[in-house]
Amino acid sequence: MNKKYFLPLAIAAMIGVSSCVKLTEDPRATLTPGNYFNTQSELDGAVTSAFRALAVDGAWGFTSKMTSYFGSDDLTTHPASNKADSREFDRLQGTTTNASMRSEWEGPWNTIYQANNVITNFEKVAATTNEAIQQRTYSGGQAYFLRGLCYFYLVRTFGALPIVTGPADITVTPAREEPAKVYELIIADLKKAAEMLPDKWTGVNVGRPGALAARAVLANVYLTMAGWPLNQNSNYALAATEAKAVMDAGKYDLMADYLDVFKTNNNIESVFGLQYNVGGQLPNRSFGATCIPDDEGGWDDFFPEINYFKDAPVCKRTDQTFHTQIKSNKIGVVRWDDPRTATHHPYYNKFRYGAGDGIVETPTQVVSFNASTNKTTDIVRFAETLLTYAEASAMAANTVSDDAYEALNRVRRRAGLPNIVKGLTAVAFRDSVVNERKYEFAGEFGQRWFDIVRLQLLPKVIARRDPNEFKDLPLNPAAVANPGPKYIAPIPFRDLNLSPGWTQNPTY
Template identity: 55%
Template sequence: MKIKYSILSILLGAVAFSGCQNLTEDPKANLTPGTYFKTQSDLDGAVSAIYIQFARDGAWGFTNRSTSYFGSDDFTTDPGLNKEDFRLFDRLSGGSGNGSMVAQWQGPWQGIYQANNVITNYAKVNSTEEQKNQSAGQAYFLRALGYYYLVRTFGPVPVILTPIDVDDRPDRDPIEKVYEAIIADLQKAKELLPVKFENAPGKADQMAARSLLADVYLTMTGWPLNQASNYAQAAAEADAVIKSGQFNLSTPYAQVFTTNNGPESIFGLQYNVNGGLPLRSSGSSSVPLDEVATNGSSGWDDYYPEINFYKKAPKCKRTDDTFYTTLKLRQPDGKTFKLVPWDSPETHARHPYYKKFRAGLNGDGVSETETAINSINPSTNKVYDIIRYPLVLLAYAEASAMSGGGPTAASYAAINEVRKRAGLPNLTPGLSANAFRDSVVYERAYEFAGEFGVRWFDIVRLQLLPKIVAERSPEENPIPANTNFAQKYLAPIPVNEMARNPKWKQNEGY
């Protein structure tokens, strides 16, 4: 693997993100880790740069962060147009040369490199122990976050916990070792971080670390590790977040996706169009090609749900707020619109779309009324929530039921809190452990429909590809006959990385 860290990229990233650094001379001439990490301001800039590496367009700022997750039933794409990279994975046929998949690989690694810089150098900074620990805690959290997405997406990856030379070629480590590193980092983050940062949206805190740790333990109970003993630990971490009383579901579901940093946002990446850091997976990306605004802007048709995933959704307010089912077709006069259903022959794709990703922040994505579209913008200021409180509630519900031989009253209370906000009745009482787990997985599919791999990672850990493919509409992009589903739960290592690391063995099936 090509490993490289750059003090220059730390500085420039921090400037773009926070605007608090003032470079008056060429930093390339005299900055090294030894000369840069001196003050708390230096350290703050370095930590800000880690967040940027994850948030930028070449990482998690655009829809390509989910390229290999298009095998899920909550994601599909156009049968034509310029969507080949997404379409290949939608057909379970993606390969290592897929250009869009590079963001899934390179984004987390760049964040990990920068986190390693901070963790290696933070102790030497002239600052208080509390401030230094808070900076280091964020770096540990973000490094764990990067590895968590890498190991679930690509399987074995090198565990690199210090800056190393650009010419080094470390081996891929076993999945178990990657998870050991993730857990160690999150435990360290819990130790160093405050329970909550006041007036500092976007900073990872102790609750973010505990929430992510709950999700990590839950994932470890399924494929490929199948460590059922981790259900109890997942439940314990999630329970601690619930009992903190810091989060709630008081925000109406639709409003969650049009506002920033609400009471259920545990960790989200912050975006700023004017600062050169836009979120580009809301607005245009999720809008039909058929829709053209009065100002001439149009949709990109990048992603939308599969037909049968939509049809299987529960009948509730959350479903109404999730899916976009009546398209607005601009008429020849350029001012009026014809409203047609998603499956009308007048539409290009004949699919429902996602309503919840259209608006961006208060309409800076799609500005529209019930009967007209004023503008469609691909760059928004919307926070991208990686961890929302319902993820913790549903993790606790499943983990507590599976660790105790069946759901408890607290297990039911957790899932019913999510269902109540959705507009659904309480879940049927008296379910077995497995039936309750299946109900939680179904609930998570629709609470987090279309959200950054949540559904895909359930499909992976529970090995659900045969089931969801069997239920797939014939109208979807066709999956080749004799596809070996067992080989499709991991993405291939990008071809350039394989070329740089000739000793690596490609994932099976690629």
């Protein structure tokens, strides 16, 4: 008997919202599923459409994908301008009607919906040769990967979720399931993807997720489950096992130069990244203009907090990460803290370039910049896998192995830092790894925020905030007194309102 699954009314309705995006794939990929996958090319179109749905501006193609993560110390924004949505969460004052937060909710749900269509129907495509069966299996594996990845971001951002694994129907609203149940699905999906996919794609398919990408995400899943809210310490060992498998495969490595990670696409360090093409009407707007200061004519969407920058280690990576000499189009080149600048903050250097199509500048002036680039958004970098292994293996064994030290020190040496001296306790070593992650992934799509959440570091982050950090825009005093509920974002008002039986997350 076929089992029927249901999408909440608002989730199903929002599929129509994305129709304003001009897609070039087979339009049947976005319809209610039926027996329409008759050929592998149609199936390929459906998978491509699922990736595209996640990559668009209204999903993960712009900085709005991390709106609710602005409570982190690596993200703040302009005190005025049109940045109200980011400012809400930067002040720990996020609301259910925040328009930009919808990208965090709708993008993954749209992709889950389309991945479910593929998972339900891919085996219906006729395949009479081993090669055809393999290609069909690869399509299904990518859909499992996407569904697991999207649920992973949703559960860390919004907490309890409906579990939807089949065709959509708007007549019934499923209940929100607690994170532990959601993680069961995530693990199953990523394991299934790892079984069905090649280790790593090459050639024209470079950039698509392979089995090693699924295992790298799974390592992060287990590491996250070892922290808040599940606190399942047994998952440290599982995280270490998955990360070590990716390391031992020998398919990935660190780029020799840190800054080249952010100037090139699908490099040796990119385990999985979303692909972009300006000419194909799929621009990435998370690079270039978005992090260029207003003083230089940029959009000024995000930059680091003052003490986050001041606490950064003195090394080559820090020099490459931050932009500290503002090339003002009015007053010339000045330090970031010059009182004549608009925000008195340093900025991010590493996001200025795109894939060679971001900014054009001289030592003294910004010549031009683009708001739309072809830069891949790296969701998983090999540096993450190394640091996941280092932390997880130490915490699992309650001692630090030589391999764990070496995994951490590989990242540090690339940064221009000395090796961590051996002899640390497991917890002290864990703290060193977390601090390394803090700057290795500065400003990168939720990386710092998710560490803050799983280790419940928000009180420390708040306490370290510079008193001059836009002091005319104070933090939410209730959140300062009780930051716990702010680890989870609110369910968007429209979706909550159209989903009978759901209750809002606490304090929203």
